Amino acid sequence: MTTEKHAIALGMFDGVHIGHKAVLMGAVESPYTSVAVTFSSIPFKKGGSLNTTEEKKQKLINLGVDQVLFLEFSEVCNLSPEEFLNYLAKKYNVAKICCGFNYRFGKMAAGDTNLLSSWCSERNIEFFECPEVMYKTETISSTYIKSLLLNGDVETANHLLESDFSITAKVEKGDARGRTWGFPTLNQRYPETKAPVKRGVYHTVVTIDGKDYNAVTNIGIRPTYETEYVSAESFVLDYNGNAYEKLVKTRLISFLREEKKFSSKEELIKAIRNDAEYVKKHSV
Numbered sequence: 106m107t108t109e110k111h112a113i114a115l116g117m118f119d120g121v122h123i124g125h126k127a128v129l130m131g132a133v134e135s136p137y138t139s140v141a142v143t144f145s146s147i148p149f150k151k152g153g154s155l156n157t158t159e160e161k162k163q164k165l166i167n168l169g170v171d172q173v174l175f176l177e178f179s180e181v182c183n184l185s186p187e188e189f190l191n192y193l194a195k196k197y198n199v200a201k202i203c204c205g206f207n208y209r210f211g212k213m214a215a216g217d218t219n220l221l222s223s224w225c226s227e228r229n230i231e232f233f234e235c236p237e238v239m240y241k242t243e244t245i246s247s248t249y250i251k252s253l254l255l256n257g258d259v260e261t262a263n264h265l266l267e268s269d270f271s272i273t274a275k276v277e278k279g280d281a282r283g284r285t286w287g288f289p290t291l292n293q294r295y296p297e298t299k300a301p302v303k304r305g306v307y308h309t310v311v312t313i314d315g316k317d318y319n320a321v322t323n324i325g326i327r328p329t330y331e332t333e334y335v336s337a338e339s340f341v342l343d344y345n346g347n348a349y350e351k352l353v354k355t356r357l358i359s360f361l362r363e364e365k366k367f368s369s370k371e372e373l374i375k376a377i378r379n380d381a382e383y384v385k386k387h388s389v
Contacts, residue, residue, distance in 0.1 A: 110138065111198055112131070113197060113202050113203065115143075115210065118141060122245055122266050124235075128203050128233075133168060133170060140171065140173070152248075155250060194228075202230060202232055206218065206236050206237055249265075254300055255301060263358075270357050271355060272337060273354045275293070276350060276353050277292050277293065291348050292336055295336060304325035306363075306380055308384045309321070309355050311341050311354070312356070320384070321342075322339040322355060342388075362380070
């Protein structure tokens with residue numbers, strides 16, 4: 106074990122949202138080396154993630170965390186709460202531990218903040234329990250943010266995340282139908298590991314080769330021309346290149362309208378044109 110003193114922040118930190126930030130600052134703003142102790146994934150966790158492991162790591166570092174420790178769930182899931190804490194104490198010279206008010210840990214989630222506080226007190230370790238962080242009448246949590254995304258309230262979700270919710274996926278070959286209509290699109294499969302969003306049309310910002318473009322993106326199964334999987338199909342404004350096979354990031358800015366089955370090609374083209382005009386006026 107190193108002699109360097111560490112302040113440890115404990116949590117899943119999916120989203121690294123405003124509530125998580127309040128926990129993390131307890132470690133970052135301490136005089137010790139800050140460490141975020143988290144998991145890359147939990148096998149039984151449903152509902153997808155707000156960030157990929159790499160996105161989460163980058164957001165934690167951007168907040169000023171010195172080190173990020175990704176634990177393998179299978180390696181620690183059978184440890185009792187005390188064994189889990191002793192495991193961390195063995196790995197680090199712990200001077201401070203930070204967590205949220207509802208943090209649970211150890212086998213069967215048997216450990217809580219009361220146990221953690223007592224454990225720290227016995228070892229003369231500083232303990233910081235972050236109280237609830239509220240948005241209006243709601244406790245800020247990953248679950249709440251996911252519910253906002255499912256309801257199409259992208260702006261509030263982005264505000265609480267302090268960044269735009271996004272997907273990153275390779276551009277696949279589509280049916281080229283939009284190209285013949287004058288609306289060429291980029292087709293991406295919506296990642297199964299990402300938190301689902303409300304199906305419909307969005308104002309997005311698409312990053313291709315490091316450059317940002319405003320776009321109109323349909324997320325869903327395209328009811329007029331159905332697909333078997335959820336896709337993100339983007340008409341990118343002011344882009345004339347070929348992004349096929351490129352890894353593209355698509356950031357959600359706002360929800361424009363629900364997915365709709367159009368009775369004719371002309372109706373669909375008119376709707377896309379209206380969406381594009383809106384995005385042009387509200388470009389970011």
